[in-house]
Amino acid sequence: DTEVTQTPKHLVMGMTNKKSLKCEQHMGHRAMYWYKQKAKKPPELMFVYSYEKLSINESVPSRFSPECPNSSLLNLHLHALQPEDSALYLCASSQSGGGAGELFFGEGSRLTVL
Amino acid sequence: GQNIDQPTEMTATEGAIVQINCTYQTSGFNGLFWYQQHAGEAPTFLSYNVLDGLEEKGRFSSFLSRSKGYSYLLLKELQMKDSASYLCAVRSFGATNKLIFGTGTLLAVQP
Numbered sequence: 001d002t003e004v005t006q007t008p009k010h011l012v013m014g015m016t017n018k019k020s021l022k023c024e025q026h027m028g029h030r031a032m033y034w035y036k037q038k039a040k041k042p043p044e045l046m047f048v049y050s051y052e053k054l055s056i057n058e059s060v061p062s063r064f065s066p067e068c069p070n071s072s073l074l075n076l077h078l079h080a081l082q083p084e085d086s087a088l089y090l091c092a093s094s095q096s097g098g099g100a101g102e103l104f105f106g107e108g109s110r111l112t113v114l
Numbered sequence: 115g116q117n118i119d120q121p122t123e124m125t126a127t128e129g130a131i132v133q134i135n136c137t138y139q140t141s142g143f144n145g146l147f148w149y150q151q152h153a154g155e156a157p158t159f160l161s162y163n164v165l166d167g168l169e170e171k172g173r174f175s176s177f178l179s180r181s182k183g184y185s186y187l188l189l190k191e192l193q194m195k196d197s198a199s200y201l202c203a204v205r206s207f208g209a210t211n212k213l214i215f216g217t218g219t220l221l222a223v224q225p
Binding site (some may be wrong): 004033040041042043044045048056090102103104105106107108 | 147155156157158159162201212213214215216217218220
């Protein structure tokens with residue numbers, strides 16, 4: 001199994017809603033990532049979890065709240081988002097948080113904030 | 115901080131060879147990756163360089179010069195399905211694997 005699975009594939013939410021994006025991998029990878037990608041732009045790093053601990057937060061607004069319940073799961077909790085937060089949210093994993101191996105990406109969750 | 119630059123768009127002909135360049139400035143370089151991303155899909159890993167020189171993988175090759183802060187991705191025998199965005203990404207030293215993407219190059223392969 002070499003897949004990173006993200007749900008939902010599409011999400012539409014209002015600015016007062018609370019929703020969550022979910023990511024799962026069963027490759028035994030110990031690092032997991034959230035990236036944000038706007039149209040025709042490269043992915044931008046948001047958060048990195050290494051061995052289930054948050055190790056990098058790229059100054060992301062607190063309306064985005066990551067959670068890593070175990071080594072296979074990564075969530076991104078969304079609350080009070082703005083229309084400019086509409087984007088493709090990509091989850092990725094890599095073998096080690098210490099710097100080995102390439103990132104494997106999921107297909108993303110396309111978020112629209114109304 | 116990091117600065118990673120690529121040409122925005124390129125066009126090439128089916129069957130030809132194309133070279134996509136990437137220049138970077140970073141503190142604590144720890145490897146360079148190339149990813150391919152088709153529209154609406156996830157990025158997929160193409161190649162990895164951490165030492166100077168050329169890495170070849172079938173129709174794709176990637177070159178790195180650390181002293182010049184420069185890499186290129188070479189695509190041979192272009193096929194229509196190679197039309198995609200090509201992303202250069204640099205990893206920096208640290209306790210955690212931090213991968214930052216460049217601006218991306220949109221390649222259009224024409225018949």
